[in-house]
Every structure is written in structure tokens, then in C-alpha cells.
Amino acid sequence: MHRTVLALLIALCSSLAWAHPGxxxxxxxxxxxxxxxxxxxxxxxxxxxxxxxxGARFLRRRKAVRTQPPRH
Ligand SMILES: [Zn+2]
Numbered sequence: 001m002h003r004t005v006l007a008l009l010i011a012l013c014s015s016l017a018w019a020h021p022g023x024x025x026x027x028x029x030x031x032x033x034x035x036x037x038x039x040x041x042x043x044x045x046x047x048x049x050x051x052x053x054x055g056a057r058f059l060r061r062r063k064a065v066r067t068q069p070p071r072h
Pocket of ligand 1: 020024034035038041
């Protein structure tokens with residue numbers, strides 16, 4: 001069941017579904033400029049940064065709880 005839902009989510013978020021006009025393969029600098037100026041790419045970078053920050057915070061807190069000495 002979970003695999004089906006995951007496959008469906010991946011299919012719905014495929015690059016074809018979210019494509020926008022513009023070129024991604026026109027040379028390194030052009031591609032870099034494109035990635036840094038397109039609002040959708042900037043939004044995804046921001047989202048990835050927030051997700052990474054939240055994940056790191058979660059793992060840090062979980063580790064801190066696990067390494068605390070037991071209370072008596
Ligand atoms: Zn793009």
C-alpha cells in the first residue's frame with residue numbers, strides 16, 4: 001500500500017508534470033544562471049534547505065534524548 005502511494009506521488013511530481021519553458025542543458029553557466037533566477041527552482045532550493053534543517057534538528061534532538069542518562 002505504501003509503495004503504491006509513494007509511486008503515485010513520484011509519478012505526480014515527475015519533471016514532465018512540473019516542466020517550465022527554458023533550457024537546462026545550454027552550458028554550465030547558463031544552466032547555473034537559470035537555476036538561480038527561476039522562481040520555481042529557488043522555491044525548491046528553499047524547500048530543500050528547510051527540509052534539511054528540520055531533518056537535522058529532528059535527528060539532533062532524537063540523539064540528545066537517547067544519550068541522556070536515565071532519570072531515577
Ligand atoms: Zn528550470
